[in-house]
C-alpha cells in the first residue's frame with residue numbers, strides 16, 4: 085500500500101513554483117478536439133487525471149505526446165465519439181467531452197462520469213444546457229447518447245446555479261452551434277476564463293468569462309493553438325495551509341493571488357503575514373493559526389470548497405474555534421474522522437462543522453478523496469511525531485509532486 089510517512093513539527097521555508105491548474109487543463113484538453121490539427125498545451129501538470137484524459141483523446145483517435153510540461157494533441161485522425169465506462173469513470177471532468185464531441189462530430193456516446201465522491205453529483209444542468217442548444221439527448225442503458233440532428237444552434241440558456249462543469253460543457257458545445265449562445269448564470273471561476281482564453285486562441289468568438297454572462301458566436305471553423313495553462317490556485321492554497329499548520333515562511337510563484345481573494349483574506353484573519361505580487365504569494369506564520377469568522381463555501385468569488393479541507397486541517401492545529409458550512413457538496417467532511425484520529429476537536433452536524441484548535445498527535449490515517457487526503461498531509465505536518473497517510477492515489481490525481489515540493493521546503497515526508 086502506498087503511503088506518506090511524515091514527521092511533523094518542522095517549520096517550512098523556501099520558494100516553490102506552483103504546477104499548472106488541474107481544473108483548467110482538463111477542459112482545455114477536451115477543447116482541443118474542436119479544431120482539426122495539433123494543439124500545444126504548456127504548463128500541463130503531470131497528474132493521473134491528465135493521464136486519464138490523454139487516454140480518452142488517444143481512444144478517440146488523437147495522437148498525444150508529452151515532453152516535460154508540454155503536451156501536443158493532434159486531432160486530425162479523430163474518428164470516434166464513444167467513450168466507455170472504464171475511462172469516463174476515472175474522473176468527473178470527462179463529461180465535458182459531451183459538448184466538445186457534439187461540436188466536432190455532431191454526436192457523442194459517453195458513460196456517466198466518475199470523480200471524487202462528495203455526495204450526489206448529478207449532471208442534469210449539463211444535459212439541460214445541451215438540450216436547450218437543440219441536442220437530442222437520451223439517457224439509456226446506463227449511458228448518454230447525444231446527437232445534433234441539424235437542430236443545434238445558438239440560443240440563450242439559463243443555469244439555475246453556476247455549475248463549473250455545465251458552463252464548460254455549454255461553452256464547448258456552443259462553439260459548434262451557428263448563431264449566438266448566451267449563458268446566463270454562468271460559473272465565474274478563473275478556470276472558466278482560462279478555457280475562454282484557449283478557445284479564443286483557437287479563433288473562437290467568446291466573451292464574458294469571469295462574469296455570470298458568457299456570449300459565444302459559434303459555427304466558425306477553429307484552428308489548433310498553443311496555450312500556457314494558468315497556475316493551480318488550489319495547489320497553492322494547500323501549500324499555504326501547510327505553512328499555517330507547520331509554521332514558517334514560504335514564497336509561491338506562478339499563481340495569480342487575484343484567483344484566491346476569498347481564501348487569502350481568511351488566512352490573514354487567522355494570523356498569516358501575507359504579501360502578494362503579480363504572480364506570487366509570500367506567507368509567513370510565526371504562531372499557530374487562530375480561529376476565524378464562519379467559513380461558508382460558495383461559488384467563485386466566494387470561499388472555494390476545494391480549500392475547505394486543507395484549511396480545516398491547518399485550523400485544527402491552531403487555537404480558537406471556527407465554524408465551517410459546506411454549501412457546495414453534501415458529503416465533503418470525510419476527512420473529519422481521520423483528523424480526529426490525530427486528536428482534532430471537530431463537531432459535525434450535517435453541513436456544519438465546528439473546529440477547536442489544539443495540538444495534534446501523529447497517527448495512521450487514510451485519505452478518501454483528493455482534497456481530503458491533502459488535508460491529512462497538512463495536519464501531519466503540524467502534528468507532533470510520525471504519521472502515515474494512505475490514499476496517495478487520490479493525491480496523485482491533483483498534485484504533481486506534493487511530497488517532493490514539501491521536502492524542498494524542509495518537510496520530513498517520504499513516499500513509501
Ligand code: EPZ
Nearest residue numbers: 107177204205206207208209210247248249390412413454
Ligand atoms: C468543479 O467540479 C471542480 N472540478 C471541483 O473540484 C470543484 O469542487 C467544483 O467545480 C466547485 O468549485 C473540476 O473542475 C474538474 P459544479 P464540478 O458543477 O464541475 C451541483 C477538485 O477537488 N450540480 O460547479 O463537478 C453539484 O452537485 C474538484 O479539484 C448539479 O446539481 O462542480 C454541486 O453540488 C472536486 N447539477 C454543485 O452543483 C449539475 O448538472 C457544484 O458543482 C451540475 C452540478
